[in-house]
Amino acid sequence: MFALEIIAVIVTLLIAVSIVWSTLKVGISPMPSSSKARQAIIQLLPEMGNKPIYDLGSGWGSLVIPLAKKHPNRTIVGYEVSFVPWLVSVVLKRFFRLSNVHLYRQNFLQADLSEAGVLICYLHTCGMTALAEKLKSERSCEGVLISNTFGLGDVQPEQSVQINDFYKSPIYRYRLNRDVK
Numbered sequence: 001m002f003a004l005e006i007i008a009v010i011v012t013l014l015i016a017v018s019i020v021w022s023t024l025k026v027g028i029s030p031m032p033s034s035s036k037a038r039q040a041i042i043q044l045l046p047e048m049g050n051k052p053i054y055d056l057g058s059g060w061g062s063l064v065i066p067l068a069k070k071h072p073n074r075t076i077v078g079y080e081v082s083f084v085p086w087l088v089s090v091v092l093k094r095f096f097r098l099s100n101v102h103l104y105r106q107n108f109l110q111a112d113l114s115e116a117g118v119l120i121c122y123l124h125t126c127g128m129t130a131l132a133e134k135l136k137s138e139r140s141c142e143g144v145l146i147s148n149t150f151g152l153g154d155v156q157p158e159q160s161v162q163i164n165d166f167y168k169s170p171i172y173r174y175r176l177n178r179d180v181k
């Protein structure tokens with residue numbers, strides 16, 4: 001029994017260290033979007049089009065999994081650098097048998113985003129700056145970017161909503177290749 005407890009403590013510590021390490025590396029924890037933010041994001045999804053939806057920093061899968069269930073014929077892609085959240089999202093994908101979800105343990109700044117119809121993110125100011133630079137320099141995405149809480153600097157969104165949470169968090173929608181250039 002004592003050995004099992006030691007193993008449980010070591011595993012818990014390793015998980016905590018892994019999450020803290022990746023949080024320090026990318027500047028944001030894998031905190032999921034709130035349910036109100038998720039609803040607002042889903043409402044801001046463009047009605048037309050069937051191109052893939054990418055979650056840039058997909059965390060525990062709290063957005064990609066419901067999106068994949070809601071849109072079974074649409075490809076949902078998640079990029080996540082933090083190992084434990086990524087692993088949990090892979091387990092959830094297998095558990096729900098969601099063949100339309102593709103989860104990569106990779107930095108999205110080094111990924112090809114040109115196939116995406118919708119980019120979704122919940123990052124931080126520096127992360128948004130880096131993403132804006134990538135989108136401006138590559139100019140390869142045609143769809144929309146939906147961002148929870150953080151805007152793209154001085155770029156004007158085509159639409160924004162304020163959710164009814166404690167922080168009155170904004171959700172922005174940008175038209176890529178029109179607003180971001």
Ligand SMILES: C[S@@+](CC[C@H](N)C(=O)[O-])C[C@H]1O[C@@H](n2cnc3c(N)ncnc32)[C@H](O)[C@@H]1O
Nearest residue numbers: 026029030031032033057059080081107108122
């Ligand atoms: C606040 S969480 C959002 C999780 C999920 N998208 C949601 O809205 O529920 C942000 C996630 O982005 C990941 N992340 C930040 N920068 C990244 C990068 N350059 N490449 C891949 N993942 C990144 C973090 O590890 C973290 O898990």
